[in-house]
Amino acid sequence: MTPDTAPRKEEPTEPNRADIDPQDEQAPVDPALFEEKPAAPPFERTVLTTPLHLVTSLESRTNRWTDWNGYTVPEVLTGLEDEYRALRGAAALMDVSPLVKYRIAGRDALAFLQRLVTRDIENLGVHRAVHVVLCESRGLVLGDGLLFRLGDDEYRLVTEETHLAWLMDSTEGFRVRIEDVSATLGTLSLQGPLSAFVLMHAGIGDIASLAPSAARWVTIAGMPVYLSRTGASGDLGYELWSDAEDAPHVWRWLVECGGPLGLRAAGFSLRELARLEAGLPRAGTDYLSAFAAIDARDALPPAAIWASPVIDLDKGVFNGRVALRRRADEPPARRIVSLAIEGLEPLRFSALSLEGRIVGTATSTGFSPALGTNIAIAVIDSEVAAAGALLAAAERRDGLSVRETLASVRVLAGPARSHPRRLAVPAPLRP
């Protein structure tokens, strides 16, 4: 028996995987890889996470979370005072991905948006943003938001609450396409006097020339990011819009570059405090969308919410124009104001009274380090807005006992904080 003819001992071989040959481009691929998995049913996770959840979890020292628009976001990451100092003295970085983002595109996009919002956006340039207000046919506010023009026929509307049904119902007769792109974008908010400086260190050239409300495409650590000089802090600040997958890497890069300069990651409480100091009412909290206001009195016209809302009655037909023209002369019955409440410690209060009669509700409250006092955004009856003697009923726990105190309330003429740096061109790189 020659070795040639001897029956070869069965060598242990790889199991027969002829169907998978790495050299063969035509090899069959496991179809399960590309099967669309059914999405988890909504009840399995009642609160969603943002694309930045992992990186914010790593930053979190407090493990305090809150629910914003159905997403978990950090309430406080290190400490509110600490984060506030960074915001006003250096820079603070926040995850604002739960904001609702719509892409509005098509050849009639401009005409459609002119119909939708109260201000004239004819002259909104490409890569510019503007604050817009949406009204329904009775001239009551549905919501407000930032409108970006991304291209000639492409816009992005960023709002606090969803408006898809109203947007789609308003498209009748317009060649326009509307998509909710909220989940595809991660959004970071970088606010504070050093925010431009941090961006410069992150490798963005000529950041100082970016005007307020302007935007441009930049590359951060190799990732395309849409950078806009916007934000709700009443100070210099930027927002960064990137692919959801890129957002954590942008976050890490900014923390790495900005950390030595004083940048701190911050949570939702700081965003609320900054917004409160800047006197910016928030939809769903300080005012209700006319479609959500169960009590009809809670639906407000624009003049009740903002001191000088931009309403261009002469720009042509838009939703709510007839009603707003009629309302132009009559002052609203209730209005939203910023208040300062005496008393040093953080107070808990909501009812505002005048001579024993409840005349308003504080809807957002907080302690403002800028003014050194408690401040609030409140909705009050218009006729008492001028009266000085408002009182807030506050409750203070002391051990097991509770004390009710009446704190006197002052209506603020303007926001608690608004720094000229916000609008400075070029943006200052140093405080």
Next chain:
Amino acid sequence: MERHDAIVIGAGLNGLVAAAYMARAGFDVLVLDRASAPGGVSAAHEIAPGFRLPRYTLGSGGLPPRIAADLGLAEHGLRFIRAEGGVSIFPDGSYHASYRDGAVHRREIARFSRRDADAFTHYRRDMLRAARGLAPLLSGPARVRAKGLFAGLRARLSFADRIASIAPDDLNDMLRLWALPMSEYLDTYFESDAVKAHLASAALIGGTLGPCSPTGASRLVGPWLSETGGAMGGAPDTLMPYGGPAALVDALTGVLDANGGRLRLEAEVTDILSKDAKVRGVVLANGEEIGADAILSGLDVKRSFLSLFRWKDLPEGLVERVGRVRMKGVAAKVNIALDAIPEFPYLPEGCPSLGGGLRLTGHIPAMERAFSDWRDRMPPRDPLIDVLIPSLVDPSLAPPGKHVLSALVQFVPETLHEGAWSDDRRDALRDLVTARLAEVSPGIETRILACEVLLPDDIENEIGLTGGDLAYGETTLDQMFMNRPFPGHGGASTPLRNFYLCSPSAHPGPLVMGGSGANAAAEVIAALGGRR
């Protein structure tokens, strides 16, 4: 002759609520029932040993917290379970669930349409606005303000200037809700057929209107009327008494007992003593006479007047008016005892909404076909089936690991075009229901230990509810509010002095569980002069 302050005929839920209110106010109350156990429609029932479920009703729904608190039912052991609002499974295998949490419910709708998820906010606002507008009407009489309120409502409806002063858009919102068919009304909010079908199927149960019948839209408000309806921003929840409706009956008899009221069973009232349109007592089947200052009937309006009185004793025109009240059976009840937990492969595992009920339904056109079958008195071919498996959330109702299943088969006529229901037809209905259940829960047919089918006719024969109409009279607008039980008598009082209706045949009817009883008690207490 034995005398009491008040006699309640029928120990059903509303009768007991009325009796409990009066007993707590210090009245000497006697409740009479011909059955050997209290409860009427809600009486305790065992389909097989250890399997408890209500025989005639689905068993969901709870007393409004206001009534439960007024009567102190919690002290008598009554607890409520809050379950999610239920699931619809469609013939294509897709499902739509209701969740209390606003964000979760919107995500559920977004599975069908993101646009509709947003539109739900607007829909919810309009439902809650309508519910808030109705609330003072529904609970008013319980606070002894019935007369003023109804007069107020009449004034509001009769003065054209009043209507002219409502903003045109608000008036339009109101008219749309009260005049439109359900399908058209839902079209103004939603685009997804599944979303519309899920809302419509919940609202159709128990009513005599199809999804395309005019004025049907107002039924959509029903689930939002509960005091916690939509409190968390999502869909209204399902409230169930722990232990089923029988537990409600137990707690109510407990309150009655504790306050000196008396319950006499196996005591059938056959006649009411009346003279000159004023009643003074009842006659029992054994000839015994019992007198009272007020007599409350928990029977339906037809039975109350047409079977308890000699017709010639009734005021002029009353017999005809009562005769014109429409009571029609629309649903058959199927009770099933299950050997093991049924599986629902079309639903994601652990879906919490299943505890609040399950509806087997097609989209709106299918519901409309089921409704036309009923109108044509055809045996149902593709009915809307409302299922509740209460033992999923309340294990006390069945032996461990086993379950009870209640099903209301909507749009089952009282009599067929060919005449009365034959045994074959009845078996065919049972087979249809089990086949439909087996479609969504394969293998369920092998787990059935006991099954009973109750047609509207059976319900009438067993408990004396005219037409087997569990709503105690059609709930169309001409028979609701100030028209219930008949025009000019929106409430418990009747043209006969000292005679009151405390069944859901009187305002507010099936809109508020126990509401008719509470309203009747308030009217009697006010008429007899307050607390004793």
